[in-house]
Amino acid sequence: xxxxxxxxxxxxxxxxxxxxxxxxxxxxxxxxxxxxxxxxxxxxxxxxxxxxxxxxxxxxxxxxxxxxxxxxxxxxxxxxxxxxxxxxxxxxxxxxxxxxxxxxxxxxxxxxxxxxxxxxxxxxxxxxxxxxxxxxxxxxxxxxxxxxxxxxxxxxxxxxxxxxxxxxxxxxxxxxxxxxxxxxxxxxxxxxxxxxxxxxxxxxxxxxxxxxxxxxxxxxxxxxxxxxxxxxxxxxxxxxxxxxxxxxxxxxxxxxxxxxxxxxxxxxxxxxxxxxxxxxxxxxxxxx
Numbered sequence: 125x126x127x128x129x130x131x132x133x134x135x136x137x138x139x140x141x142x143x144x145x146x147x148x149x150x151x152x153x154x155x156x157x158x159x160x161x162x163x164x165x166x167x168x169x170x171x172x173x174x175x176x177x178x179x180x181x182x183x184x185x186x187x188x189x190x191x192x193x194x195x196x197x198x199x200x201x202x203x204x205x206x207x208x209x210x211x212x213x214x215x216x217x218x219x220x221x222x223x224x225x226x227x228x229x230x231x232x233x234x235x236x237x238x239x240x241x242x243x244x245x246x247x248x249x250x251x252x253x254x255x256x257x258x259x260x261x262x263x264x265x266x267x268x269x270x271x272x273x274x275x276x277x278x279x280x281x282x283x284x285x286x287x288x289x290x291x292x293x294x295x296x297x298x299x300x301x302x303x304x305x306x307x308x309x310x311x312x313x314x315x316x317x318x319x320x321x322x323x324x325x326x327x328x329x330x331x332x333x334x335x336x337x338x339x340x341x342x343x344x345x346x347x348x349x350x351x352x353x354x355x356x357x358x359x360x361x362x363x364x365x366x367x368x369x370x371x372x373x374x375x376x377x378x379x380x381x382x383x384x385x386x387x388x389x390x391x392x393x394x395x396x397x398x399x400x401x402x403x404x405x406x407x408x409x410x411x412x
Contacts, residue, residue, distance in 0.1 A: 178195070178198045178199045178226065179226075180199050180200075180201065180226050180227065180228075181226060181227040181228075182226060182227075183223050183224065183225060183226065184223070184224045184226055185221065185222070185223050185224075186218050186219060186220055186221060186222045186223075186224065187220060187338070188220050189336045189337075189338040190218065190220075190338060191216075191218070191333055191334045191368065192206060192207060192212065192216040192217075192218050193216075193333035193334050193347055193349065193355070194333075194334040194336075194338060194339055194347065195218075195224065196399055197334070197339065197347060197355070197357065197396070197399075198339055198340075199226060199399075200399060200400065200401070201399045202398045202399030202400075203216065203333075203355075203399065204352075205399065206224070206226070209224075209225050209226070209227070209228075209229060210224050210225055289351050290351070291328045291329075291350055291351065291354060293328070293374070293409075294327050294328055294407045294408050294409065295325065295326075295327050295328065295374055295375050295408075295409070296325075296327070296408055296409070296411075297316070297324055297325055297326070297327050297356075297358060297391060297393050298316045298318055298322060298323070298324055298325070298381065298391045298393075299318070299322075300316040300317040300318035300322065300381075300390075300391070301316065301317050302314050302315070302316055302317075302405075303315050303316070303317045303390065305403075305405070306401075306402075306403040306404065306405065308401070312394055312401035313357070313359075313392055313393050313394030313395070313401065313404060314392075314393050314394075314403075314404050314405065315390045315391070315392050315393075316390060316391040316393060317389075317390055318381045318389060318390065318391060319381070319389060320362060320380075320381060320382055320383070320389045321362060321380045321381065321382075322380065322381040323377045323380065323381075324346075324358055324361060324377065324378055324379040324380060324381055324391055325375050325376060325377050325378065326348055326356070326372045326373070326374060326375065326376050326378050327356050327374070327393075327395075327408070328348075328350045328354075328356070328374045329350065329371075329372060329373050329374045330348040330349050330350040330351075330356070330371075330372050331348065331349050331369065331370070331371050331372065332346060332347070332348055332366050332367065332368050332369060332370045332372060332378075333347050333348065333349045333355070333368065333369075334346065334347035334368065335347075335364050335366065335367050335368050337384070337385075341359075341385060342357070342359035342360065342385055342392065343359055343360040343361065343382070343383075343384030343385025343386060344359075344360065344361040344362070344363075344364060344379075344382065344384040344385070345357060345358065345359045345361070346358045346361065346364060346366070346378055346379055348372055348378075353397055353398055354395065354396065354397055355395070355396040355399075356393070356394065356395055356396075357392075357393065357394040357395075357396070358378065358379060358391060358392075358393055359385065359391070359392035359393075359394075360381075360382055360383060360384050360385050360386050360389075360390060360391060360392050361379035361380060361381065361382050361384060361391075362379070362380045362381060362382025362383070362384065363379060363380045363382070364378070364379050365377060365378055365379055365380070366378045366379075395407060
């Protein structure tokens with residue numbers, strides 16, 4: 125009977141349970157950048173996947189907070205390759221709403237050059253016998269030409285060195301213990317334990333090319349460009365102490381350790397060589 129006290133208590137319990145279940149879900153529109161919603165039950169879980177979140181080949185529309193470096197980081201390609209695909213020149217500025225091509229350019233058809241006719245060598249032989257005066261002038265010019273070429277080559281080498289200064293010494297980003305190592309398939313860096321607020325330091329001198337929370341799975345993230353080859357990334361920070369376009373010295377504190385985007389306090393650290401993740405332990409100095 126519905127009017128019995130026991131039935132009324134049972135109905136009230138069912139209504140209360142239904143109401144509590146409805147309140148336990150999370151509004152997807154209010155999620156933090158490092159959270160995701162499980163579509164099966166609507167509950168919020170912390171993202172633990174550090175893999176690429178962008179699919180190469182699909183056009184990407186730039187949103188607020190993006191940089192060319194962060195987009196290339198998510199694609200897992202070199203930033204210069206992404207810039208070349210879109211005709212973007214240094215200093216690699218992109219705008220909100222801009223559509224970027226992420227697909228590899230189609231291979232250009234190979235042009236077949238027809239073979240020269242049989243008479244061509246005879247014409248070339250005649251042209252190769254200039255007057256004597258021309259030979260004297262060429263001899264005088266030949267004394268100057270090598271110096272000019274040498275100077276050009278020297279300048280080119282100097283420019284190359286400036287663009288790709290090697291890192292003479294790598295430093296540890298944190299003094300904590302490594303609690304998870306690199307895996308090319310599942311974990312593209314190392315995790316270092318510590319306490320909330322512990323200093324996070326730059327592993328080498330460079331320039332901050334990304335600072336924000338727009339890269340899923342990394343929480344509050346910093347990316348530093350050290351040269352044309354290497355980038356370093358520092359994830360799950362509590363507080364960022366530097367901003368984009370700032371020049372950083374080796375060993376400088378750049379953030380404080382935290383748990384943004386994860387469930388424990390730690391630093392997630394990555395090294396990328398020409399856009400590809402590598403094991404940081406192959407470059408960081410061995411600890412005693």
